[in-house]
Amino acid sequence: MQLRAQLNTLQPHSKSTPDIHIMRESSYDLKNSTSPVDQTALVSVINFAKIVKQIGRPSSILSSVQPRTVSSRCSGLLHRAFSVFLFNTENKLLLQQRSDAKITFPGCFTNTCCSHPLNNPGELEENDAIGVRKGAQRRLKAEIGIPLEEVPPEEIQYLTRLYYKAQSDDIWEEHEIDYILFMKNVTLNPDPNEIKSYCYASKEEVKELLRKAATGEIKLTPWFKIITETFLFKWWDNLHNLNVFIDHEKIHRM
Incomplete structure (x- = not known):
């Protein structure tokens, strides 16, 4: 169900209806494709992430979406x-609704952008999480x-890190140390292969999405649900002074 359908049924006291943008249908579905070409493309376009120890430092490298069917050890x-x-x-x-072509948590509602740093010198740089x-x-x-x-x-504000693990389906799962980043005021031109729909939402509208997720009307990505239920609204109330929440030492276990 698209973001428009959800945010058009928000609580009566919502003061405004957000501008909701529905993207055209995604042009590919690598997740379910059996084409050798598509499977090769899948391997080539997947972001390579750094596996980390519990303290969050890199140790070795593999694809961020290594399926259990390939190797249970991965x-x-x-x-x-x-x-x-x-x-x-x-x-x-x-907010965005993830494309139906996404490998993990397709069609789920989530925060602005979620992904993994690549295995290259620029994105492996650890000082002040500049690589991330x-x-x-x-x-x-x-x-x-x-x-x-x-x-x-340098203008992307790095607040803190969270640790979580979540199953997407019988094959794919996420097990991450998640760096929380904040930004303001930019130009948008979303890719429909990545995003199904998107809009700017108020606190009350996000709370309504949480209520709908609790009753099973919609699905949220697990990291967005965790972050929203624990930290987001406190951060949101203090966008003018996020520095008070900066903690680069602790990894919050969720």
């Missing part, structure tokens, strides 16, 4: 990820079409 290996929360001038949060922030810059451009110059890595 199932659920811990790796780095990032979750971006982007707000506009009205302090509304940019470079990865976020890359994915914000790829998924949402944000011009690179509008999201310089």
